[in-house]
Each structure stands twice: as C-alpha cells, then as structure tokens.
Amino acid sequence: MGDEAKQGASPRELLLEASRRNNTSLLSEVLHSQSSTQISKLLNESTDGVGNYCLHIAASYGSYDVLDQLLDQEGLEVDPIDRLEGDTPLHKAVRFTNSLTRQEWEAGSSMVDLLLDAGADPRLRNKAKLKPMELVDPRNTELRSLLQKAEFTMTAGDDVVNRDAEEEDEGPTGSASDSDSD
DSSP states (O other), rough: OOOOHHHHHOOOHHHHHHHHHTOOOHHHHHHHHHHHHHHHHHHHOOOOOTBBBBHHHHHHOOHHHHHHHHHHSTTOOOOOOOOOOOOOOHHHHHHHTTTTTTGHHHHHHHHHHHHTTTTTTTTOOOOOOHHHHHSSOTTTTTHHHHHHHHHHHHHHHHHHHHHHHEEEEEEEESHHHHHOOO
C-alpha cells in the first residue's frame, strides 16, 4: 500500500489490509499509533463488509506472522464470530488449510496450532452446526488429531473446573463435626 493510500485510510482499514497481506510492519504502525485501550477496541470491533474480524482475515489468507502478532495483543477476543457463516478464526484457519496442497498442510496446521495455543475454542459450532474439526479434509489426519486433542483437553479442563466448583458449593465432605469436637 503506497504512502498516499495510507494517508486516507482509517486505522480499521489499515488493520484489515495488514491482516489480508500478512504485513507485520503495517500492523505495527497501526498498533503503535493507538493507545492500549484503543488497540483492543480496534481489534475487537473492526470488521470488513461481510463481518470478518482481523483474525478471520488473517486466518483466511494464511497470514501467519500477522496472526501471531495479533494474538500477542492484550484484550484480544480470540473467538469472534463472523456474520456470514458464524465461523470463528479457527474455522477459517481450517478452511484455509483445506485449500492448500497436501505438501502445504503443515503451514495451515501451524496457524491452527497458534490459535489453539492462544485459547481458541475448538468446540464452537458455526451456523451450519459444524465444529472446526468437522471441516477438516478427511485425509488430513494430523490436523484432525490436533483439533481432537485440543477439544478433549478443553472439555477435560472444564470438567475439572466444574467439579471443583460443585465441591465448593457442597462444602467439605466427610464429617465436619468431627473437627469441631476436638
């Protein structure tokens, strides 16, 4: 994007363009021109004409470096839902991976892994009621396995958290009165 084009472009337009083109220097310029509260607002509220947020765009275009930089930003929502398909960025990353040749699948899997590491939820379903794992090319067993493990880990983690909360609500088990009589 030339300097004359940058002059008239809004921070939102520059953010989305950086996400589309995997342009980390443009992304850095945009982020450095904003205060920390403006950054999270810009990242979490900026969409293109069809309701894709910057993470959706970066994942759809395979913009790994921009995605990595975006995920480092404090206050970023990692599971925004796009307006058109109800996809999360994780859905988009899987769709992008499916568009690659088998030799390129590893690059797509790296993007999926990056999103999972940042806390993206592989259990979320889009408007077609599909989870990201259900969009994976059936031949891509590595990506399917990566998403299955992430889903299992999140589900198991929720079970532990829920069980701990239930135990707190119920109070200590056993005979609490025994300790009172000492």
